[in-house]
Amino acid sequence: MANDIIGVDVGGSMIKIGTVDPNTGKVKKKFSIETPRNTTPEFALRLIKKKLPENYKAVGFGIPCIVKDGMTRTAPNIGQAWNNVKFKDLAEQILGVKCAAMNDADAAALAEIKFGVMKELSGVTIFLTLGTGIGTAIYHNNILLLNTEFGRMALPGGIDDAEMIASAKAKTTQKLSWEEYAENVNTYLAEINKLFWPDNVVIGGGVSDSWYEWGHLLEAPFKIHKAQLGNTAGIIGAAMSI
Numbered sequence: 001m002a003n004d005i006i007g008v009d010v011g012g013s014m015i016k017i018g019t020v021d022p023n024t025g026k027v028k029k030k031f032s033i034e035t036p037r038n039t040t041p042e043f044a045l046r047l048i049k050k051k052l053p054e055n056y057k058a059v060g061f062g063i064p065c066i067v068k069d070g071m072t073r074t075a076p077n078i079g080q081a082w083n084n085v086k087f088k089d090l091a092e093q094i095l096g097v098k099c100a101a102m103n104d105a106d107a108a109a110l111a112e113i114k115f116g117v118m119k120e121l122s123g124v125t126i127f128l129t130l131g132t133g134i135g136t137a138i139y140h141n142n143i144l145l146l147n148t149e150f151g152r153m154a155l156p157g158g159i160d161d162a163e164m165i166a167s168a169k170a171k172t173t174q175k176l177s178w179e180e181y182a183e184n185v186n187t188y189l190a191e192i193n194k195l196f197w198p199d200n201v202v203i204g205g206g207v208s209d210s211w212y213e214w215g216h217l218l219e220a221p222f223k224i225h226k227a228q229l230g231n232t233a234g235i236i237g238a239a240m241s242i
Contacts, residue, residue: 004019004020004028004053004055004056004057005019005020005021005022005056005057005058005059005060005239005242006018006019006020006052006053006056006058006059006060006239007019007020007027007059007060007062007107007234007235007236007237007238007239007240008048008059008060008061008062008235008238009062009104009107009108009231009234009235009238010035010044010061010062010063010064010078010104011035011064011104011131011132011234012035012064012077012078012131012132012133012169013034013035013131013132013169014032014033014034014035015032015033015034015035015044015047015048016030016031016032016231016232016234016235017030017031017032017033017048017051017052017235018030018031018232018235018236018239019053019056020235020236020239020240022236022239022240022242024115025111025114025115025229025236027232027235027236029053030232030235031051033047033048033051035078038079038081039078039079039081040079040081040082041072041081041082041085041087041090042090042094045090045091045094045095046094048095049094049095052095056097057097057098058097058098058099058100058242059091059095059097059098059099059100059242060099060100060101060102060107060237060238060239060240060241060242061087061091061099061100061101061102061238061241062101062102062103062104062105062106062107062108062234062235062237062238062241063075063078063082063087063101063102063103063104064077064078064103064104064105064132064133064135065077065078065082065103066103066147066149067087067101067102067103067147068147070086070087070088070089070100070101071084071085071086071087071088072084072085072087072101074149076133076152077132077133087101088100088101098242099242100241100242101241102146102237102238102241103135103137103146103147104129104135104234104238105127105128105129105135105136105137105148105151106137106144106146106147106237107233107234107236107237107238107240107241108127108129108135108137108204108227108229108233108234108237109127109137109139109144109202109233109237110144110236110237110240110241111229111232111233111234111236111237111240112127112202112204112227112228112229112233112237113139113144114240115228115229115236116227116228116229116233117202117225117226117227117228118139118202121199121200121202121225122199123140123198123199123200124138124139124140124196124197124198124199124200125138125139125140125198125199125200125201125202126138126139126192126196126198126200126201126202127139127201127202127204127227128151128201128202128203128204128205129204129205129227129234130166130167130168130185130203130204130205130206130207130208131167131168131169131205131206131207132167132168132169133151133152133163133167133169134151134152134162134163134166134167134188135151135205136148136149136150136151138196138198150162150192150195151163151167153191153195155187155188155191156187156191157187159187162188162191165184165187165188166184166185166187166188168205168206168207170184171207178210178213178214178217179214179217181207181214182214182217182218183217185218186217186218186219186220189201189218189219189220189224190220193220193221193222197222198222199222199223200222200223200224200225201220201222201223201224201225202225202226202227203215203218203224203225203226203227204226204227204229204230204231204233205227205231206231208226208227208230208231209230209231211226
Protein backbone atom coordinates (compact mmCIF):
# COMPACT_ATOMS: atom_id res chain seq x y z
CA MET A 1 0.00 0.00 0.00
CA ALA A 2 1.23 3.49 -0.85
CA ASN A 3 0.54 4.70 2.72
CA ASP A 4 2.74 2.06 4.36
CA ILE A 5 5.84 3.10 6.29
CA ILE A 6 8.80 0.76 6.14
CA GLY A 7 11.00 0.30 9.19
CA VAL A 8 14.53 -0.97 8.59
CA ASP A 9 16.67 -2.17 11.49
CA VAL A 10 20.25 -2.41 10.23
CA GLY A 11 22.26 -4.78 12.39
CA GLY A 12 25.81 -6.04 12.28
CA SER A 13 24.55 -9.51 11.32
CA MET A 14 21.04 -9.06 9.91
CA ILE A 15 18.96 -6.30 8.32
CA LYS A 16 15.37 -6.60 9.56
CA ILE A 17 12.64 -4.97 7.47
CA GLY A 18 8.96 -4.53 8.25
CA THR A 19 5.82 -2.73 7.12
CA VAL A 20 4.62 -0.75 10.13
CA ASP A 21 1.57 1.14 11.28
CA PRO A 22 3.31 3.81 13.41
CA ASN A 23 0.04 4.71 15.14
CA THR A 24 -0.44 1.25 16.63
CA GLY A 25 3.05 -0.24 16.42
CA LYS A 26 1.68 -3.21 14.49
CA VAL A 27 4.13 -4.84 12.09
CA LYS A 28 2.10 -6.14 9.16
CA LYS A 29 4.90 -7.88 7.30
CA LYS A 30 8.42 -8.67 8.42
CA PHE A 31 11.47 -10.31 6.85
CA SER A 32 15.24 -10.12 7.14
CA ILE A 33 18.36 -10.38 5.02
CA GLU A 34 21.97 -10.98 5.97
CA THR A 35 24.08 -7.86 6.39
CA PRO A 36 26.87 -8.14 3.79
CA ARG A 37 30.32 -8.09 5.33
CA ASN A 38 32.16 -4.77 5.02
CA THR A 39 29.20 -3.32 3.14
CA THR A 40 28.87 0.32 2.15
CA PRO A 41 25.74 2.40 2.79
CA GLU A 42 25.04 2.63 -0.96
CA PHE A 43 25.34 -1.13 -1.48
CA ALA A 44 23.14 -1.83 1.55
CA LEU A 45 20.49 0.62 0.35
CA ARG A 46 20.39 -0.89 -3.14
CA LEU A 47 20.11 -4.37 -1.62
CA ILE A 48 17.26 -3.18 0.63
CA LYS A 49 15.50 -1.51 -2.32
CA LYS A 50 15.34 -4.84 -4.16
CA LYS A 51 13.53 -6.40 -1.19
CA LEU A 52 10.96 -3.66 -0.55
CA PRO A 53 7.33 -3.90 -1.68
CA GLU A 54 6.34 -1.93 -4.77
CA ASN A 55 4.49 0.91 -3.01
CA TYR A 56 5.43 2.61 0.23
CA LYS A 57 5.15 6.08 1.67
CA ALA A 58 8.43 6.47 3.52
CA VAL A 59 11.32 4.51 5.03
CA GLY A 60 12.84 4.93 8.48
CA PHE A 61 16.21 3.42 9.39
CA GLY A 62 17.71 2.37 12.70
CA ILE A 63 21.48 2.09 12.28
CA PRO A 64 24.13 0.88 14.78
CA CYS A 65 26.06 4.12 14.89
CA ILE A 66 25.87 7.72 15.97
CA VAL A 67 23.37 9.57 13.75
CA LYS A 68 23.38 13.38 13.76
CA ASP A 69 21.07 15.34 11.45
CA GLY A 70 20.68 12.37 9.12
CA MET A 71 24.44 11.75 8.94
CA THR A 72 25.99 8.50 10.17
CA ARG A 73 29.14 9.23 12.13
CA THR A 74 30.90 6.28 13.81
CA ALA A 75 29.78 2.71 13.03
CA PRO A 76 32.19 0.23 14.65
CA ASN A 77 30.03 -2.86 14.05
CA ILE A 78 29.28 -2.36 10.35
CA GLY A 79 32.44 -0.73 9.00
CA GLN A 80 34.31 2.51 8.44
CA ALA A 81 32.53 3.11 5.13
CA TRP A 82 29.54 4.32 7.21
CA ASN A 83 31.53 7.08 8.92
CA ASN A 84 30.43 10.64 8.07
CA VAL A 85 27.90 9.66 5.39
CA LYS A 86 24.85 11.85 4.62
CA PHE A 87 22.73 8.74 4.95
CA LYS A 88 19.28 10.36 4.90
CA ASP A 89 20.07 12.19 1.64
CA LEU A 90 21.60 9.07 0.09
CA ALA A 91 18.59 6.94 1.09
CA GLU A 92 16.13 9.43 -0.39
CA GLN A 93 18.16 9.57 -3.61
CA ILE A 94 18.21 5.77 -4.00
CA LEU A 95 14.72 4.92 -2.71
CA GLY A 96 12.90 7.95 -4.11
CA VAL A 97 10.75 8.56 -1.00
CA LYS A 98 11.03 10.45 2.28
CA CYS A 99 13.56 8.80 4.61
CA ALA A 100 14.80 9.27 8.16
CA ALA A 101 17.60 7.72 10.18
CA MET A 102 18.51 7.36 13.84
CA ASN A 103 20.62 5.20 16.12
CA ASP A 104 19.20 1.68 16.27
CA ALA A 105 19.03 1.46 20.08
CA ASP A 106 17.31 4.84 20.22
CA ALA A 107 14.78 3.58 17.66
CA ALA A 108 14.08 0.43 19.67
CA ALA A 109 13.75 2.49 22.85
CA LEU A 110 11.22 4.78 21.15
CA ALA A 111 9.09 1.76 20.31
CA GLU A 112 9.29 0.40 23.86
CA ILE A 113 8.39 3.83 25.28
CA LYS A 114 5.26 4.14 23.16
CA PHE A 115 4.10 0.54 22.79
CA GLY A 116 6.16 -1.62 25.15
CA VAL A 117 7.36 -2.06 28.70
CA MET A 118 8.95 1.39 29.10
CA LYS A 119 5.63 3.26 28.90
CA GLU A 120 4.84 1.97 32.41
CA LEU A 121 8.22 2.71 34.02
CA SER A 122 9.13 5.75 36.11
CA GLY A 123 12.51 7.15 37.07
CA VAL A 124 15.74 6.79 35.12
CA THR A 125 15.51 3.88 32.67
CA ILE A 126 18.42 2.50 30.67
CA PHE A 127 17.59 0.47 27.57
CA LEU A 128 20.12 -2.10 26.33
CA THR A 129 20.11 -4.11 23.12
CA LEU A 130 22.43 -7.10 23.33
CA GLY A 131 23.22 -8.20 19.78
CA THR A 132 26.29 -8.05 17.55
CA GLY A 133 27.24 -5.12 19.75
CA ILE A 134 25.56 -3.39 22.68
CA GLY A 135 23.18 -0.54 21.93
CA THR A 136 22.20 1.85 24.71
CA ALA A 137 19.65 4.57 25.47
CA ILE A 138 18.64 6.57 28.55
CA TYR A 139 15.07 7.70 29.20
CA HIS A 140 13.82 10.01 31.98
CA ASN A 141 10.90 12.42 32.37
CA ASN A 142 9.75 11.97 28.75
CA ILE A 143 13.23 12.73 27.42
CA LEU A 144 15.26 10.19 25.45
CA LEU A 145 18.97 10.98 25.49
CA LEU A 146 20.15 10.18 21.95
CA ASN A 147 23.38 8.62 20.71
CA THR A 148 24.79 7.21 23.93
CA GLU A 149 27.60 4.69 23.48
CA PHE A 150 28.25 3.17 26.89
CA GLY A 151 27.88 -0.28 25.44
CA ARG A 152 31.54 0.13 24.58
CA MET A 153 32.77 1.31 27.97
CA ALA A 154 35.68 -0.30 29.81
CA LEU A 155 34.97 -2.74 32.64
CA PRO A 156 36.98 -3.83 35.68
CA GLY A 157 39.55 -6.55 35.12
CA GLY A 158 41.23 -4.94 32.13
CA ILE A 159 38.26 -5.34 29.78
CA ASP A 160 38.56 -2.49 27.27
CA ASP A 161 35.08 -2.85 25.77
CA ALA A 162 31.89 -4.23 27.37
CA GLU A 163 30.87 -5.72 24.02
CA MET A 164 33.79 -8.15 24.33
CA ILE A 165 31.97 -10.03 27.11
CA ALA A 166 28.32 -8.93 27.26
CA SER A 167 27.10 -8.78 23.65
CA ALA A 168 25.12 -11.66 22.16
CA LYS A 169 27.99 -12.08 19.70
CA ALA A 170 30.36 -12.67 22.61
CA LYS A 171 28.15 -15.48 23.91
CA THR A 172 28.11 -17.16 20.51
CA THR A 173 31.76 -16.76 19.55
CA GLN A 174 33.04 -17.73 23.01
CA LYS A 175 30.52 -20.60 23.29
CA LEU A 176 29.40 -19.45 26.73
CA SER A 177 26.71 -21.20 28.71
CA TRP A 178 23.77 -19.09 29.84
CA GLU A 179 25.25 -19.11 33.35
CA GLU A 180 28.61 -17.85 32.11
CA TYR A 181 26.97 -15.25 29.90
CA ALA A 182 24.72 -13.99 32.71
CA GLU A 183 27.80 -13.58 34.91
CA ASN A 184 29.37 -11.39 32.22
CA VAL A 185 26.21 -9.30 31.87
CA ASN A 186 26.09 -8.92 35.66
CA THR A 187 29.62 -7.47 35.55
CA TYR A 188 28.41 -4.96 32.97
CA LEU A 189 25.26 -4.11 34.94
CA ALA A 190 27.33 -3.50 38.08
CA GLU A 191 29.39 -0.91 36.20
CA ILE A 192 26.24 0.72 34.82
CA ASN A 193 24.91 1.01 38.35
CA LYS A 194 28.13 2.55 39.59
CA LEU A 195 28.11 5.19 36.86
CA PHE A 196 24.39 5.96 36.33
CA TRP A 197 22.36 4.65 39.30
CA PRO A 198 19.29 3.83 37.17
CA ASP A 199 15.91 2.82 38.54
CA ASN A 200 15.28 0.37 35.70
CA VAL A 201 17.19 -1.46 33.00
CA VAL A 202 15.31 -2.91 30.03
CA ILE A 203 17.10 -5.61 28.02
CA GLY A 204 16.30 -6.29 24.38
CA GLY A 205 18.17 -7.68 21.38
CA GLY A 206 18.48 -11.24 20.18
CA VAL A 207 19.22 -12.80 23.58
CA SER A 208 15.96 -11.46 24.99
CA ASP A 209 14.20 -14.16 22.95
CA SER A 210 15.77 -16.69 25.36
CA TRP A 211 14.98 -14.64 28.45
CA TYR A 212 13.46 -17.52 30.42
CA GLU A 213 16.73 -19.44 30.12
CA TRP A 214 18.92 -16.76 31.66
CA GLY A 215 17.03 -13.63 32.78
CA HIS A 216 16.53 -15.05 36.28
CA LEU A 217 20.32 -15.25 36.67
CA LEU A 218 20.76 -11.47 36.45
CA GLU A 219 21.46 -9.57 39.66
CA ALA A 220 21.43 -5.82 40.17
CA PRO A 221 20.22 -3.22 42.72
CA PHE A 222 17.77 -1.82 40.14
CA LYS A 223 14.76 -3.45 38.48
CA ILE A 224 15.51 -5.49 35.36
CA HIS A 225 12.87 -5.90 32.66
CA LYS A 226 12.66 -7.88 29.43
CA ALA A 227 11.88 -5.72 26.40
CA GLN A 228 8.28 -6.38 25.43
CA LEU A 229 8.54 -5.97 21.66
CA GLY A 230 11.51 -8.26 21.11
CA ASN A 231 13.30 -8.02 17.79
CA THR A 232 10.48 -6.00 16.24
CA ALA A 233 11.27 -2.96 18.44
CA GLY A 234 13.97 -1.65 16.11
CA ILE A 235 11.72 -1.96 13.07
CA ILE A 236 8.83 -0.18 14.81
CA GLY A 237 11.03 2.61 16.18
CA ALA A 238 12.70 3.14 12.81
CA ALA A 239 9.28 3.64 11.24
CA MET A 240 8.37 6.07 14.05
CA SER A 241 11.39 8.23 13.13
CA ILE A 242 9.62 9.49 9.99
